[in-house]
Amino acid sequence: MDTIKSFERFSDPWESKYGTMYPFAVVLEGSPDTVFANGTSESPWWATVGSIVETVDKGQTKTGKRKVSFTKPEGVEQPPRDAPHLKVKKSARDEIISLAMIFKIAAERGGDATASLILARELWDSFQEFQESPTSDTSSSLEEGAF
Numbered sequence: 371m372d373t374i375k376s377f378e379r380f381s382d383p384w385e386s387k388y389g390t391m392y393p394f395a396v397v398l399e400g401s402p403d404t405v406f407a408n409g410t411s412e413s414p415w416w417a418t419v420g421s422i423v424e425t426v427d428k429g430q431t432k433t434g435k436r437k438v439s440f441t442k443p444e445g446v447e448q449p450p451r452d453a454p455h456l457k458v459k460k461s462a463r464d465e466i467i468s469l470a471m472i473f474k475i476a477a478e479r480g481g482d483a484t485a486s487l488i489l490a491r492e493l494w495d496s497f498q499e500f501q502e503s504p505t506s507d508t509s510s511s512l513e514e515g516a517f
Contacts, residue, residue: 371443373399374421379412396438398425405438406431416440420449468497 374396381393391408394417398405405425409417416423423440431437442448476490 371446372401372423372425374416374419374423375399376419377417380406383412403436405436407438407440414440415442415448418449422446422448469494472497 375398377394377396379392380395383390383392385391386408389410391410392412392414394407394409394414395404396407407416415421422443424443426439426441428437428439472493473486473490476486476493479486479489
């Protein structure tokens, strides 16, 4: 058994007889060498730091590096999959989109970089104030000028 220390997608997906494969470079605990494995999704079950896997050797890559596949050891509990590469919750995604829009507006209307950043901060503060109490009047002369 091995434990996943780190992993990284390193190439474009490719088509196999089993469907789309996603290539990963993986470092295992206690091993100085990187191994290469394909996942059947962009987020395979083993792609979490701390996942415990059984490694099956699959030969070598075209460049002579060790190629493996992973199986789940029976009776071993895996770590929770709350890694940042997984989907962002809807509310966090909405906030990220809102922030991006605020930066876009500030960049278009703010002038130089410093003025744009000041405007973005003021718009973000107003946006958060509005989220807390959407029926109150949060407008300011700066916001009205921005829109």
